[in-house]
Amino acid sequence: MKKSLLLFLVALTLVLSGCIERREFITIATASAGGTYYPIGVGLGNLWTEILVEDNVKGTGQSSAGSVENIQLLKNEEAKVAILQGLIGAQAYEGRGGNFEGRPYKDLRSISMLWSNVEHFVLMDKEIDTGTISDIDGKSFSVGPQASGTEQSTIVIMEGLGLTKKDITPEYLGYDDTISAMRDGRLDGGSLPAGVPVSSIMDMAASGVKASVLDVTDEQLDSINSIFNTWFRFVIPAGTYTGIDKEINTIAQPNFLATTAEMDADLVYKLTKAIYENLDKVHQIHNSATEIQLESALNGLPTPLHIGAYKYFVEAGLDIPEHLVPPEAAEGQQ
Structure with a gap:
């Protein structure tokens, strides 16, 4: 009987190990x-x-x-x-x-x-000229924390515009700190890529910061994708952010x-x-x-x-x- 039990246990072990x-x-x-x-x-x-x-x-x-x-x-x-x-x-x-x-x-x-990781280039209204992301030229602008994915994507986008960090006064801030610095008048804008809606941009609008999310033209999109072909058109619906009552024609990766x-x-x-x-x-x-x-x-x-x-x-x-x-x-x- 012990022998039969032993054979049964061996067979059961083999079956279970086969399942595993x-x-x-x-x-x-x-x-x-x-x-x-x-x-x-x-x-x-x-x-x-x-x-x-x-x-x-x-x-x-x-x-x-x-x-x-x-x-x-x-x-x-x-x-x-x-x-x-x-x-x-x-x-x-x-x-x-x-x-x-x-x-x-x-x-x-x-x-x-x-x-989608949606690009949000925000800029103080008083610094806006064309309403597109090229307006960051010459401004104080946060590209995201150093060595972050935000910094890497922002640099590639800037390259597509023919810009480098030498063309801006770069800061390396997180999302909430970017909005705080804009609110305090210490920063013109920043890059805040994320899913829609971005909580820090909702805070920006709700707290009365006079700033907007910049558009990206088709030509700018093509130029950016000529470097790394991974962005696509993304339209943020009007009213997504308080005080921004028009569609935002941006891009996403x-x-x-x-x-x-x-x-x-x-x-x-x-x-x-x-x-x-x-x-x-x-x-x-x-x-x-x-x-x-x-x-x-x-x-x-x-x-x-x-x-x-x-x-x-x-x-x-x-x-x-x-x-x-x-x-x-x-x-x-x-």
Whole structure:
């Protein structure tokens, strides 16, 4: 009887170990727990775990230092999926600018745009001439904290305007400090990219600071994208901010879901499909997640799609721009 029990326990152990081996763990690199990346990453992990239960998928959000570290986590195979800022993804893929100069990461792949990081260039009304972002020339202007994603994106945008930090009096302030300095008359303006609405800009308007959010022209957008092609048109509706009763024609870059070319194509197909065929659940994850829509899934993506995501979007009827077609798709057609 003891022998039979022992054989049963051995068989049970083998069965259980087989189940464990078949489980597909998806670690999603995000950012600090206090931001938007983390709750959306956790939410997507929970969604995949729920929807792909028959595929034994277990999704887990992982906090990190943000986009730059997330690239390294993907490279080191410490995360299978990551949320990245569009510009950081572009710099990593192309190997120029920021932390990636001379080290292109050509295996980086996009899965989907998630939500928009909307550019808000604010400037005191008395300093406005054309009403566009070129008006920051010669002004005291906060480009964001040093070494932040805000600073990096602001510098690229300025480069698209033919400007450098030498053309302004740069400050390196956070969002609330930028508005405080403007209110005190110590600063003309600043760059505050974020999802709409930005709380510090709502505070700016509510506290009577005489300032506006500047427009971006089509020509300026094209010039900026000639440096890194990751921005797209974004219109902030009139009335979003108190005292600004007209549409604001600005631009945005994506916060996007990324992986590597080595990720299994069938698995990425299922992950992508789970998102877009369960949008009611996705939109409950976070306010910013309500922006996840099929029609905007390709906006501003800086790297080719993963072949699995590409397959899903083709089936869903999206027109895939040439620069987003993965090399693997072309190879499969030969």
